Amino acid sequence: MIGRLNHVAIAVPDLDAAVAQYRDALGATVGAPQDEPDHGVTVVFIDLPNTKIELLYPLGENSPILGFLEKNPAGGIHHVCYEVEDILAARDRLQTQGARVLGNGEPKIGAHGKPVLFLHPKDFNGCLVELEEV
Amino acid sequence: MIGRLNHVAIAVPDLDAAVAQYRDALGATVGAPQDEPDHGVTVVFIDLPNTKIELLYPLGENSPILGFLEKNPAGGIHHVCYEVEDILAARDRLQTQGARVLGNGEPKIGAHGKPVLFLHPKDFNGCLVELEEV
Numbered sequence: 001m002i003g004r005l006n007h008v009a010i011a012v013p014d015l016d017a018a019v020a021q022y023r024d025a026l027g028a029t030v031g032a033p034q035d036e037p038d039h040g041v042t043v044v045f046i047d048l049p050n051t052k053i054e055l056l057y058p059l060g061e062n063s064p065i066l067g068f069l070e071k072n073p074a075g076g077i078h079h080v081c082y083e084v085e086d087i088l089a090a091r092d093r094l095q096t097q098g099a100r101v102l103g104n105g106e107p108k109i110g111a112h113g114k115p116v117l118f119l120h121p122k123d124f125n126g127c128l129v130e131l132e133e134v
Numbered sequence: 135m136i137g138r139l140n141h142v143a144i145a146v147p148d149l150d151a152a153v154a155q156y157r158d159a160l161g162a163t164v165g166a167p168q169d170e171p172d173h174g175v176t177v178v179f180i181d182l183p184n185t186k187i188e189l190l191y192p193l194g195e196n197s198p199i200l201g202f203l204e205k206n207p208a209g210g211i212h213h214v215c216y217e218v219e220d221i222l223a224a225r226d227r228l229q230t231q232g233a234r235v236l237g238n239g240e241p242k243i244g245a246h247g248k249p250v251l252f253l254h255p256k257d258f259n260g261c262l263v264e265l266e267e268v
């Protein structure tokens with residue numbers, strides 16, 4: 001069911017420093033910051049040859065990243081995103097197997113303009129999983 | 135400098151349950167468990183079309199995963215692994231920029247039989263980074 005790893009998201013406490021590090025020290029191709037007010041984050045995509053790293057930085061007072069950075073002040077890996085062909089079919093299959101979908105269970109439009117869902121990390125080895133329909 | 139994302143490693147408290155979940159609920163292609171006594175882990179690779187997920191389970195009393203699972207009993211994303219062409223050149227470049235290499239600074243042979251190094255998570259946004267020469 002799951003397809004490609006669309007991205008790995010890393011929450012960072014200092015976006016400029018993280019951008020400089022991936023660009024200069026790690027020599028990666030780093031995009032421009034994009035504000036995503038609907039998701040409460042500013043994102044920077046790092047293009048690797050086979051997938052992307054998504055740097056996440058809080059945007060606004062209700063950013064979902066703020067709590068994560070309080071618990072992990074240095075930052076940390078926040079989630080992985082797997083691609084699926086049909087997000088509603090994927091959701092229904094996972095719910096049948098007992099996995100919980102965060103929020104109201106309906107897909108939202110993610111940072112790439114595609115429908116996304118998040119699965120409860122307690123049901124996936126402590127790992128927050130995003131599904132994105134492609 | 136960094137190339138492909140070689141894998142994302144997820145430490146799991148119950149390897150059989152995690153294997154069944156990725157195989158049956160997420161419908162992924164899951165390999166057989168491999169004991170890596172030199173690294174203190176049993177690993178299972180999940181093949182995605184563009185990269186791999188590496189499930190990590192402790193092997194032996196001195197497993198480096200035991201401490202992580204004590205802090206994260208449900209499991210969690212443990213590290214990301216980026217490919218590099220020349221691991222010694224990558225190490226020297228990163229050290230020049232102030233990044234710390236774990237251990238004695240010399241590459242070890244990793245689970246794929248290739249030279250690997252780990253970088254200090256405090257220097258990389260709280261994210262443990264493995265470099266693998268390919």
